Amino acid sequence: MAGVQFNSKFSMKVGRQELNYDDARILDNLDWAAQARSYDALKFAYQDSLMQVDGVLAFNLSGEIPEPVKLFNNIYNSPGGFSTLGGDLPNYKNLQLLWFKRQIKKSNFRLILDNIGWQMPDSTVSYLLTTGFNSKIVVNTKIDINGSLYYQIGEDIADRKTEAYLAALNLGFKTRxxxxYKLGFNYVSGSEAWEGANQSSSFDPLFGTHHKFYGLMDYFYVGSPHNQSGKTIGLWDYYLGGELTLREAFKLLLTVHGFSSSVSIINQTLITENLNPHLGTDLDLVFNYKYSADINFKTVYSQYVGNFKYGNYKVRR
Structure with missing residues (x-):
């Protein structure tokens, strides 16, 4: 990677680099994984004391299949990603991004416009546009509110006409x-079983750190597409959590998630029957010890409780 600092406010970077925006919901560096995530891109950035604006352009060529998360492969023999099962790594052919952040005291407002081109087997390119905002409002020293709202339109990686949504809200407050405490919800739209084969209402969270939002056991948008009829069924995620500071270096965190489908789940053997939309409950217990400014230890216990089956996907206790 190479970079140029034109002046105190305007800079440029080109080459393989990290991109990390907002709360890591849509596009980030996945730094919790050992291999992380990088992008071959040209990035322009402007920043002053009140606002920040980034513009990013990226383009991928065909090549050898690389380490799975390195965005270099551009071989699309069959669709992958979270909208369908199987297939190659869902890398883009090209990407254009515009990002804006406005700081207001301790609160901020962030807007993103992300256009991704997926190359199809016939060498045509289908485009999926994601736009939305993420905001953090600091009410006072004890209360803060985080909210996100995103809208997708265009064609997904399987070249299906797509219109989808994502909404999230988190309330954090201290009693002492x-x-x-924290409580909130995540809503990710999904596709009904009766939708046409060339249509999709499933929101694709793209290159975000999904592990951060939908439970530490990675059942959703990481380890499984959780689909029916080849399309993701979406997700309702309600959660409640607490963080206890035992001493300055010791913290104990507990979060409970309740998961449900955002659409009807059809019984595959009796299509006139709908199954229970509840997908399970996830409990995450984390003990954190900060040894120094550079060294941090975490011990995690997670338990997922669920017992259901739809399509080819089954969750076990």
Whole structure:
């Protein structure tokens, strides 16, 4: 990677680099994984004391299949990603991004416009546009609110006409200096079984760190497409959590997620019957010890409780 600092406010970077925007919901560097994620891109950035604006252009050529998360492969023998089962790594052919951030005291407002071109087997390119905002409002020293709303339109990686949504809200508050609560929800739209083969209402969260939002066991948007009729059924995720500071270096965190489908789940053997939309409950317990400014230890216990089956996907206790 090479970079140029034109002046105190305007800079440029070109080459393989990390991109990390907003709360890592849509596009980020996946730095919790050992291999992380990088992008071959040209990035222009402007920043002053009140706002920041980034513009990104990226283009991928065909090549050898690389380490799975390195965005270099451009071989699309069959669709992959979260909208369908199987297939090659869902890398883009080209990407154009515009990002804006406005700082207002301790609160901020961020807007993103992300256009991704997927190359089809016949060498045509289908485009999926994702736009939306993420905002953090600091009410006072004890209460803060985080909210996100995104809209997708265009064609997904399987070249299906797509219109989809994602919404999220998180409320954090302290009752005293050592204890902090959080509660909120994530909504990711999904596709009904009766939707046409060339249509999709499934939101693709693209290159975000899904592990951060939908439970630490990675059942959703990481380890499985959780689909029916070849399309993701979406997700309702309600959660409640607490963080207890035992001492300055010790923290205990507990989060409980309740998962449901955002659409009807059809019984595959009796299509006139709908199954229970509840997908399970995830409990995540984390013990955190900060040894120094550069060294941090975490011990995690997670338990997922669910017992259901739809399509080819089954969740076990």
């Amino acid at each position: 200096s050592s204890f902090r």
